[in-house]
Amino acid sequence: MSDFFQSNTDIIQRRWPLVAARLLAEDPSPLQADLVEGLGSTLSINGIQLTSRHDRTREAQVQAASLPDDSLVLHVYGTGLGDLQLQLLQRPQLKQLHVHLLNGAVFALVLQLLDQQPWLNDPRIELHYAGDLAEICLPFFALPAELVLADDYNAKIRDRLISETHLTFNNREFDPQAADIVERLQASHALLQGDGDVAALFGSQPGRGVFVIATGPSLELHFERLQAIRAQAERPLFICVDTAYRPLLDHGIRPDIVVTIDQRISARHLPAANTAAITLVYMPMVDPQMLKDWQGPRHAAYSASPIYQTIRQQLPRGELYVGGSVIHPAVDLAVKMGAAQITLFGADFAFPGDKTHAGWGDGDLGPQLIAAKHWVLDGHGQRIKTQLNFRSYLCELERYIAGHPQVRFYNTSRAGAMIAGTTFHPEIAV
Structure with a gap:
């Protein structure tokens, strides 16, 4: 045991004994650690530099500048080499700095190699494992290297951090003044006037069980x-x-009801033949021709998106929750109709069996399998391929479920992503 490790862990043992016990049980030996030199130097873990190799202090200053100066409480996800913590602790108005571990083994290794006492000793520091909390804390800075190195225990929080960080970028396509959005809403206006309001369906199925069926590969089972x-x-x-x-x-x-919200959905996905007995719930960005061709009842809805702000005032309609994927309004519709129990099918948010979707070819509905560079934990606790937007959709569904404790949610597949807040259906899950 190194002198650094003993000194560092003595502080942690004194201040956070439960965290210390877990850190002492961590095994850093599988990690490949290397010294990387440039104008300065840093530590590389499994090929990922924990900080800049040129100027760690300047990098930490830039990171710190992204956080509000007047915040009394701040959160840092990942520990790095302690540089960001030291920068933030220079703020005299700061009352608490919460440091959330994203990989316990990485931090245990850093404790062996470098003196972390200056920030660990500061009375304003609080130390946690990120995964001990169900949700992220604001305002935060997440150290990029440790978002990549996050371990299984902290993966759910990693996903929420990345989703939050990407939020502004992901919303760039939804400018209410964008020409294509204005044109599509104008084209849908006449149909919207004549169609039903989704709110007419709310409360119509009190206490009924609802199957919400998505297109993940496990649907085929x-x-x-x-x-x-x-x-x-x-x-x-x-x-x-x-x-x-x-x-x-x-x-x-x-199905009894089909939910569609995406402007890229067309008759290829929703052929109109023999749909007289099937209700279509839609948002006005979908293809107007597809709407015209649909033979069954149509009910319009809006999301909270600013693209619907003007048309909502002209033609009020019920609102459904959208968190990036059509599964969110489908689930919200079930809840608002009065469902007491919702069973999810094909809600994989991943690529089990090296397939992207049930019933469609690789790449038919988006990126090909080869583009899957990320992972989530499946129902067996194993890592499974996915992509970043799927992880974001999963986060938003989990948040929705947490906000509706009166509804029981079942999952039917262990092959797809583990969905927090659901249980596996005792008779149907595979």
């Missing part, structure tokens, strides 16, 4: 069971997302 349940006289309500509609039809399963 349930076609036979869904077909059998659909034929029963008394059964749950079937709500599917737009891209699940064709795969369901191909297996003789007709």
Whole structure:
């Protein structure tokens, strides 16, 4: 045991004994640690530099400048080599600095190699494992290297941090003044006037069970069971997302309601033939021609997006929650209709079996499998391929579920991402 490690952990043992016990149990030996030199030097873990190799102090100053000067409480995710903590502790008005570990083994290794006492000793510091909390804390700075190096225990918080960091960038496509958005809303205006209001469906199914069917690869494991349940006289309500509609039809399963919100969805995804008995719930950015062709009842909805601000005032309609994916309004619709129990199918947020979607070819609905450079934990606790936007959609669904404790949520697949707040259906889950 190094002198640094003993001195560092003595402080942690005194101030945060539970954290110390966990750190002492961490095993840094699988980590490949290297000294990387430039104008200065830094530590590289598994090929990822923890800080700049040229000027660690200047980098920390830039990072600190992104946080509000007047905040009494700040949060740092990841520990780096302690540089950002030291910069922030120079602020006399700061009352508390919470440091959240994203990889315990990485921090244990840093404690062996470098003196961290100057910031660990500061009475304003609080030290946590990030995964001990269900949600992120604001305002924060997340050290980029440790977002990459985050371990399994802290992965859920990592996903929320990345989603929050990317929020402004992801919303760039939704400028209310963008020509394509204005044009599409104008084209949908006449249809919107004549169609029903989604609010008319709210409260119409009190206490009923609802199946919300998405298009993840695990849906293919349930076609036979869904077909059998659909034929029963008394059964749950079937709500599917737009891209699940064709795969369901191909297996003789007709949903009660289809939800669609995306301007890229067309008749290719939602063929209009034989839809007289199927309700379409949509938002006005979808293809107007597809709407015209739909034979069944149509109910319009808005999200909270600013793109609907003007048209909402002209033609008020009910609102459904959207967190980036069509699964969010599908689930919100089920809740607002009165569902007591929601069972999720194909809600994988990942690529189990090296497939992207059920019933569609690789790349048909977006990036190909080869583009999957990220991971989430599946229902078995194993890492599974995914992409960043899927992780963001998962975060938003988990937040939604946490906000609706009166509804019981079931998941039906252990092959896809573990969804916090759900339990595996005792009879259907595979």
